[in-house]
Every structure is written in structure tokens, then in C-alpha cells.
Amino acid sequence: MIDTHAHLDKILCDTRGEVDKIILASSDFESSKYNLKLAQKHDFLLPAIGIHPQSPVGGIDELENLMDKNIVAIGECGLDYSDENYDKETQLVIFKKQIELAQKYKLPLIIHARKAVDETIEVLKEYKNITGVFHCYAGGVKRIKKVIDLNFNFGIDGNLTYEDGLVSVVKNIPKDRLVLETDCPYLTPLPFRGQENKPAYIKYIYQKVSEIWETSFSDTEKIVDGNAKRLFWNKP
Numbered sequence: 001m002i003d004t005h006a007h008l009d010k011i012l013c014d015t016r017g018e019v020d021k022i023i024l025a026s027s028d029f030e031s032s033k034y035n036l037k038l039a040q041k042h043d044f045l046l047p048a049i050g051i052h053p054q055s056p057v058g059g060i061d062e063l064e065n066l067m068d069k070n071i072v073a074i075g076e077c078g079l080d081y082s083d084e085n086y087d088k089e090t091q092l093v094i095f096k097k098q099i100e101l102a103q104k105y106k107l108p109l110i111i112h113a114r115k116a117v118d119e120t121i122e123v124l125k126e127y128k129n130i131t132g133v134f135h136c137y138a139g140g141v142k143r144i145k146k147v148i149d150l151n152f153n154f155g156i157d158g159n160l161t162y163e164d165g166l167v168s169v170v171k172n173i174p175k176d177r178l179v180l181e182t183d184c185p186y187l188t189p190l191p192f193r194g195q196e197n198k199p200a201y202i203k204y205i206y207q208k209v210s211e212i213w214e215t216s217f218s219d220t221e222k223i224v225d226g227n228a229k230r231l232f233w234n235k236p
């Protein structure tokens with residue numbers, strides 16, 4: 001199992017042996033530096049660097065200085081219009097700088113798009129030769145084709161275990177476009193909803209996808225992990 005989106009800078013837990021790989025999503029410059037260091041100590045941790053649209057923007061121009069060969073993605077970055085007081089113009093500037101970084105270093109983007117999926121799609125359309133994942137995809141069935149046309153993938157989280165609307169979303173996502181993520185410490189799946197999330201709980205999301213696809217757990221794992229590997233690193 002691969003957890004393609006975890007915030008290990010925000011929780012204290014021993015994840016060794018629980019999953020095969022974990023991609024460390026970053027939220028700001030400090031967490032990017034922290035995650036890089038953490039990943040240096042453990043082979044199964046793969047770092048992404050980036051600045052979340054709700055985070056302080058400090059370090060955006062220094063982000064490139066952190067670039068090294070172990071980095072598997074840029075993010076999480078994107079647009080978040082969930083609060084009307086957010087500075088949309090600044091968000092856009094910070095997001096575009098990170099898209100350009102991803103383009104330059106040929107890295108996938110981990111996209112955070114909250115109450116701004118259409119706007120995010122419009123921005124991404126302006127760029128060529130980019131790919132990535134809509135982390136915690138919230139665009140519904142009707143935007144699936146648009147995301148595919150952008151050459152992007154879908155990240156699905158623990159809320160799949162309790163939000164019925166997401167079941168039809170997963171049914172409509174082509175099997176080769178789906179990756180799974182905990183977003184821990186947030187979005188804890190059933191049966192642990194309400195407690196702090198951790199990478200080990202990713203198995204409940206795999207289980208739910210198996211049910212929806214009507215495939216065995218190991219076949220589901222083969223497909224989903226193959227997608228993650230193709231997207232984030234090109235090793236068999």
C-alpha cells in the first residue's frame with residue numbers, strides 16, 4: 001500500500017512497516033525543509049515540497065533552492081476559496097510559481113483545490129507538459145473528464161468510507177487514474193472517524209475501493225499502487 005499524501009510533520013507516529021511508501025505533502029517552506037530531512041533518514045518516505053494556498057507565502061522564491069533528486073512532487077499547492085477573505089490574487093501568484101517549478105523540474109503537482117476546482121482547472125489549462133493529482137478530489141462526477149483532459153489524476157481519501165457521493169465519483173474515475181491518500185492527521189476513515197488519522201488507516205480506503213470495484217484487495221493494491229508509481233516515480 002502507498003499513502004500518497006500524509007503530513008508527518010503534523011503527527012507523531014511510528015509508521016515503519018505499516019505501508020510500503022508514504023509521500024510527504026508539505027504545507028509551507030518550513031514543512032518542506034522538515035519533510036526533506038525526514039525523508040533523508042527513511043527510504044520509504046518520499047518528500048514533496050510546496051506551499052499550501054492557506055499558508056504563509058514566505059519562502060516561495062527560495063523553494064527552488066531546496067530542490068534535490070529525492071523530491072517526487074511539488075505540493076500541496078493550488079487555490080482555496082473556502083473563505084471569502086482569502087487573498088485570491090496572492091494565491092494565484094504563489095500557485096503559478098509552483099506550477100512553473102513543476103514544469104521546469106518535470107515533477108508532478110499535488111493540487112489542493114477547495115471551493116475552486118473550476119478555477120484551478122482553468123489555471124492548469126494554461127500550461128503544457130504538466131501532470132499531477134487533484135488531492136482529495138472534490139470536483140464530483142461532472143468534472144472527471146476535465147481533469148483527465150488535463151492529464152491529471154484523482155486522489156481519494158478516507159471520507160470515501162462515509163460520504164456516499166464519493167462512491168459514484170470513484171465508480172466514474174478510470175481505474176488507471178486513481179491514487180489513495182490519508183491526508184493524515186485529517187480525514188480519518190471509518191471505523192476510526194473522529195480520532196487522529198495515520199498512514200496505517202489507508203487500508204480502509206483500499207478496502208472500500210475493492211468493494212466498489214468488486215476486485216480483490218491485492219488486485220486493487222496492484223492497480224492503485226501501479227498508478228502511484230507511474231505518477232510519482234518511474235521505477236517498477
Ligand SMILES: [Zn+2]
Nearest residue numbers: 005025076183
Ligand atoms: Zn494535505
